Amino acid sequence: MKKPKVLILRTAGTNCDIETATAFRMAGAAPELVHVGELAGKKKSVFDYAILAIPGGFSYGDDVAAGRILANEIKSRVKDLRGFVRSGRPVIGICNGFQVLVKAGLLPQTPSGEQTASLTFNDSNRFETRWVRLRINLQSQSLFTKDLPEMIELPVAHGEGKFVVKSPKVLEALKKSRSILMQYVNEEGKFSSYPYNPNGSLFNIAAITNPVGNCLGMMPHPERYVTRYHHPNWTRQTFCKEGVGLEIFRNAVKYVLN
């Protein structure tokens, strides 16, 4: 079977491109690192690829605000992106990639493409790296979380991951369309405050999807949990889980192959 091609978008300050490519390769895809300049210069087109990933990092240093400059660049120079999302192909934005999708107005999805949410400074006002517990919305249409358990663990590493919305209506719309995909929870699966909610996100939101489920934006890093040796507790005797992050990539590949 031909391996689906994955476009891993990178630019100055993209940091998680290589491990994201490794995760896709492990999931059976053929990833390719493509610089945003190659897309803007029309050397390459997003439509040559089956899947698009915007990985984590500090695009342009996150100077001014996280993801802002790349989001502007995509809005003005890579206009195909909106069409790519509309075409139903899988799109995943991780961490800085999520910030870019939100600030480019691609998530939450609105008819006008207006930005209606944001990812802003953590309440702690600090960059923090920690493993978090997440509850997945099993009612969501997301193609990425099919057959995943309701409770998973993944690491976050960010300084601007607090999800906020423009108005309560936006949150209502997200709830109603089952677009809130992952929420930060404690060991008992309940909403809790810091450090379980590591950044103070509204409604403990860690990830959202578009209603049809092909476009995912998430602050946690699934590419950092693709083998059991990534988990901080793998050396404990009772621990024998495989890397759940890999399933997210596999689901995208499976979806494309079907």
Place this chain on the structure above:
Amino acid sequence: MTTATKSSPAVNGSANGSHDPAEPVWAAWSTLSAKALADLDAAHGWSLNAEELAAIQAFFKKLKREPSHAEIETLAQTWSEHCKHKTFTSAILYKEGRVTKRFKNLLKETIKEPTRKLKKTWCLSVFEDNAGIIALDKKWALAFKVETHNHPCAVEPYGGAETGVGGVIRDVLGAGLGAKPVMNTDVFCFCPPDYEGELPEGTLHPRRTMMSVVDGVRDYGNRMGIPTAAGAIWFDEAYKTNPLVFVGTVGLMPKSAVKKSVQPGDLIVAVGGRTGRDGLHGATFSSASIDDNTSTSAVQVGHAIVEKRLLDALLNARDKGLYRGLTDCGAGGFSSAIGEMAALSGRSGGARVRLESARLKTTDLSPWEIWVSESQERMVLAVPPKNLKALEAVFELEGSGVRVLGEFTNTGRLEVSFEEETLVDLELKFLHDGLPTRERTARFDLPSKSSPKRVKRSSDRMKVAEILHWSLGNLNVCSREWVIRQYDHEVLGGTVIKPLHGLHHDAPGDAPVWWPGAVTGEVDNFRGFSVGHGLNPEYGKLDPYAMALCAVDEALGNLACVGADPTKAALLDNFCWGDVDDPAQLGGLVRAALGCRDAALGFQTPFISGKDSLYNVFTDAKGRKHSIPGTLLISAIAPVHDIRKAVTMDFKAPNNPIFLVGATGEDFGGSLYEQWKRTPQGSVPLPDLKKAKKTLWTLSAAIQKGLALSAHNLSEGGLAVAAAEMSFAGEVSAHLDLDGVQRSNDVLDNVSILFSESPSRFLVEVSAENEKAFVKAMRGVSNCRIGSTIANPVLRVTALDGRRLIEESLHALKRSWQAPLPRMLDGDTAADGRNA
């Protein structure tokens, strides 16, 4: 976005044209008196001494011409302490008690000697490149370098830390044909952040210094996408005016990229950021003592994104084979980088540089300023002319600048021009070998060897609990989570043993383990590596020799604990010393260097690279000099043959046997217990190298066989602190019986066993079914079963006489350990118990 940023003329530098105050004097250099030369030196901040100034004068007299400003600058940079390590490589007459020893070259005869003798085939590049390089496996090699950025961090801690990190990353990028940086380490020595005493005018408060340094390391490292996964912090008021900031980087490279070369005819290509006035005289600044008038031109801030563009473009160009050699623009800027590379070109070496081609931040720079500016994020490549077009394309896509500055030659000369004007025309031989050497004198007075008094220590139960909580909350033991969480220690997906261990990911690991699979794509290759540090300046105050032995022992012990192979470890030394013009301080340095030599020979572990930062001195308003305590950081790197067998320090399950490996002696000199008692408690620990090696090697083999469930290196606070840490890490506690402890005869009491800091000791948890196999594997090494893990969340210790000595809740122990930094840095008194 095809090139890096453009700036306006006013962005950098005060354009008042007064940068050459003594310009007319050049014409008369040959006639100047020694005093006049010294004044000129002081005015320009060259940090050249009288002999060096005289040598330069004599050299130009012989040439029958006067030097140019740029030539003096070139010599000052190249001969600086920072670039040349002239103290460490000098001849020294050393007196220790009644014994006198003469060194021709201290570095060669101490640090480098074991490497030469041991002839390890897996050492691929030692002491010759920007970083040491060892083999990881058949295909891959590891480059490792640790630098310091102390002076800049004292003046502007955020920018100083950022540019320190940026510099060491470029060292690794510039090692061989370039290694991909995959892990950063950071080690700091600070004054306690809650310090309330006097501070000299212009000195930042220690809290501010610490927070800004952490911010700088975080912002640069995180933006570069390199996990900061190892480190240490040491607190002592002696660092209040001179904080120490060590930054390290490990790089991964194919073995085929280990060697660089330069050929006459290769183009000199500057890549990365633009050149500005920032950072003028960093190299000479780092050899000068800090005083109230410290120049601010040596201060700069980093621009991580410029370096990230450079990194991405450079590794791409490396894989395409577009250049033959490279080096980083560090101290001395172009003058040092091109001067160094010129020496490699052909038989005679040489370079011809046309400075007008350089990309500038500001147009009002004098040519000599362009030549020695230390603007960050720049490197120099040697590029065969036919590859230039392809190279430019690679850098253009990433938005990183490329500029041809000239070509390498075989003329034996360094020739630099700006437009029509010759700036520098120097023989390389004089530049690199003309530095006059002088013999320095050093002396060390051995501490009087009074046999440790047999003091009876109270083993009152309340007292012991108090010491334990105090030790856990001591700044040199307590949790570093406040710092570690701010670093992205997992980016690149290789950190399989993280800096924080345990059930709640918040306990102190001995060392991280890194798996290159996520980066190389070889996901079925489970070979990895680990990095460990050893540092204890408190021991050094008593005996620098013992400090060196203990630091090597600790660094290698940390590696052994996580399952790395210490028999294939390599070492890095970083000496930070005070006023080495003082024979007593130089004597301490010599003694520490001898310790490094003996430790390396004893463990049969070679040094592969090192660095020294001297003159960490503050001169106060009254002209009094304050030196830091001589501080030695040892960093060790070793392969982990199978990362799937790595071990963490958290106790794993109840009812498992616990072993204490290594012998306990009466080692209280420089210990935490001594600080608690505030009275001298005897001699400093001195590892028996033969036994220490046997202990480490044997334990490491047992761990690699999978016989240990958890292992922890005993350090500050000894057995009691290690047992508490392992217990609260795993939320599985321990019941220890001190009567089982193998001890030397002079260890008399419970307190000695609990708090002695004897080196080469480990606490190891073994499963019940592996107990026999473990005992068998440990044959020939002092070890004993001292208890078992228990489910009850209470640390229990039974005294020698059978009574219960410690009965402390893990929650309370953990709180004592976690509370200090959040309280001191955030004023956060509720921080404790957050994750408990």
Place this chain on the structure above:
Amino acid sequence: MTAAAKPARPQKAAAAGRSTAAVPTTIIEVASRHGSTDAAGEATLRQLPMLGITGVREVRVSAVYEIAGKYGASQINQIARELLADPITQEYRVEKSTPSPAFLIGPHHRIEVWLKSTVSDPVGESTQNAITALGLSEPVRVRTGRAYHLIGRLTKGQVETVLNKLVSNPVIHTTKVTQR
């Protein structure tokens, strides 16, 4: 020829160098909207008791940008709206314009901290590029800074303390304190 007697002279370009004196500058200030958490302000507030300052109730921190270049009002607004201020969490004001609600705060001390002109400003450089990427002409210069608004009781000495021990370093910063 030898390098000898000829002293190094300033580069020719210096004389012809672009002068920035005549270029108009505009200051844009970006602050958290009311109702949005001002994380930097809260973090600064937490530090004050450790400096012995307990009379401050609230700290608000805003980002300030000094943009040198010839732009019309609509272009300045575009820069602020599309680049500098987050449309959800932040508000901006252009120097001397009517302040929006985020800028209407009671009596306070304002401390402005800017990087000295001799220190390079990485965020300013990125902002410069990003303005160009909006399709506008390249600014001559962008400098960045922060403004701290301390609301509550403060003595003159305490303002000095905040200035010198917390928010600025005279080696790299210039500062301006005003009381409103």
